[in-house]
Amino acid sequence: MRLSNRILNMQFSPIRKLAPFAAEARMRGVKVYFLNIGQPDVKTPSAFYDAICNYRPEVLEYGDSQGLQALQESFIEYYKKWGTEYTRNQLFITNGGSEALILAFTVLCDAGDEILSPEPYYTNYNNFAQQADAKIVPFLTKAEDGFHLPSKEVITSSITNRTRAILISNPSNPTGTVYTAGELRMLADIAKEYDLFLISDEVYKEFVYDGLQFTSILSLKDIEDRTILIDSISKRYSACGARIGSVASKNADFNYNIMKLLQARLCAPGVEQIGAAALKDTPDSYFEETKAEYQARRDIIMEGLAKIPGVVCLKPSGAFYVVAKLPVDDAEEFAKFMLAEFSHEGKTLMVAPAGGFYSTPGLGKDEIRMAYCINQEALKDAMNILALGIEAYKAKKGLK
Ligand SMILES: Cc1ncc(COP(=O)(O)O)c(C=O)c1O
Incomplete structure (x- = not known):
């Protein structure tokens, strides 16, 4: 065997x-x-546990594949603060940011396809990509440059006819680097020029220091149909064990097709979605x-x-x-x-x-x-x- x-x-x-x-x-x-x-x-904010303690359905049923409505709505409300209005057909609740990434890679990649990412990168991206028979192709960033992105030429030199997307973690795990508006703009231009998706894993977006302004992928209005936002409550609300995340996109094809995977895996954890929905009032x-x-x-x-x-x-x-x-x-x-x-x-x-x-x-x-x-x-x-x-x-x- x-x-x-x-x-x-x-x-x-x-x-x-x-x-x-x-x-x-x-x-x-x-x-x-x-x-x-x-x-x-x-x-973890006590609102999470308060909501769960008061939740006693007679039957703990399967939930909607795209997520608990109240939780989807609270995420949608949250992103308004970042200047984007998603609908319930554009933002899906997942088993953490991890599942969101696996789903996104599976929707975008055929066997042998490539996802470009600045190296060093969150190590689990490798295994997530391999589940979709795809692979992460790195382009180098250096400690001496604070791990900021290299030039457009360096990045595009790694693009092949198998490249489907560029993936960043912003702020970055493992480097802590926060990409500038200029860097995001460069990636957006590359995505347009080479017809790629741009996936931004923003699970640390609340943790930006020194009064620095964070530039989310959501600010790239001209490539809205090619951006995929990955998020999670794991770090934002210190709730890693809840396993609640999200994947959001304004690309209609992506959203139509991801539903096949979401339906097949039935739903995200029901009890934890109740707790997560209660976090919207966190001051x-x-x-x-x-x-x-x-x-x-x-x-x-x-x-x-x-x-x-x-x-x-x-x-x-x-x-x-x-x-x-x-x-x-x-x-x-x-x-x-x-x-x-x-x-x-x-x-x-x-x-x-x-x-x-x-x-x-x-x-x-x-x-x-x-x-x-x-x-x-x-x-x-x-x-x-x-x-x-x-x-x-x-x-x-x-x-x-
Ligand atoms: C950059 C990044 N993305 C995604 C994840 C996965 O988060 P989750 O707990 O939501 O699956 C992590 C976890 O450490 C991470 O660092």
């Missing part, structure tokens, strides 16, 4: 790959700061406080990194991640070293080696991604441990 090449060619998550080393460290009594995963520690102060907290943490990380000789990391403006180039030969080996061999006052940390966020072999070998989802005191301690760990690793390996 054999399994599909599709599954055999898929990768395990680089974010969770070192978990057994972390488990062993904890068994030895070492405290591990988990900077490897973007699991927010911010409280602005929730986002302001959350944003201020993440920004302060970002600053702690940047201060910590600035003190480590040889680190390259421009200050990111969004999401809750940074990718830093370290003065080490192999970031994965370093990450393992931190868990298996190093501790300071009984503590260490877990980071994600950034190689897993690149698809070009060898890239990101000296980079790590850190998520700042732990409290400020812990983060200060973790940055001190990182600096000491790098020194110890360099000494062990005889690196300058």
Whole structure:
């Protein structure tokens, strides 16, 4: 008996790959700061739970395939703030942003088709694309440029007759980069010129710092029929376990055809949709406080990194991640070293080696991604441990 090449060619998550080393460290009594995963520690608004507690239908039935009407309407209302009015036939509730991406790729791609994305990118895009027998084709962005987009010529040089879409995560996971209005404009022009869709994964759009103005794909009115917006309540409302997201488009063909997939998978989780619909009354102060907290943490990380000789990391403006180039030969080996061999006052940390966020072999070998989802005191301690760990690793390996 054999399994599909599709599954055999898929990768395990680089974010969770070192978990057994972390488990062993904890068994030895070492405290591990988990900077490897973007699991927010911010409280989920109580409105979510209040709504669920009061929901007692006699039968928990299947819901509408396109989503609970009240939830669709609350998302539609939310996007008005970003200048776009969707209808209920243009915005669909999904099992998280993850399912939204898989559905979008399946609608757009035949076997062998390509989706262009700036590298490094959210590593799960690979497996989502492979479910549609498609693949992510990267174009390079660099730590030295704050991972901003390269020129139009560099991007278009990767376009082939199999390219169906350009995909960005904005603000970006893993880099925290927030693309400028000019960068969005360039992508829109490329999409028009080469007849492509532009998919924007904006699950972190509420987390943009330093008073920066976020440019959503929704502002690109001249390519409305080619844009696909991916969203989720996972990060926005710190509700990752609810598994509620959305995919929205003004392309009639896309919307007509995605219904086949939505109907086949029946519906998104019913109870969680009730909870999610209640989040519409979350006050602005929730986002302001959350944003201020993440920004302060970002600053702690940047201060910590600035003190480590040889680190390259421009200050990111969004999401809750940074990718830093370290003065080490192999970031994965370093990450393992931190868990298996190093501790300071009984503590260490877990980071994600950034190689897993690149698809070009060898890239990101000296980079790590850190998520700042732990409290400020812990983060200060973790940055001190990182600096000491790098020194110890360099000494062990005889690196300058
Ligand atoms: C960029 C990006 N897109 C999508 C997702 C998936 O989110 P969800 O929990 O809504 O499936 C994540 C999760 O970390 C993410 O970082």
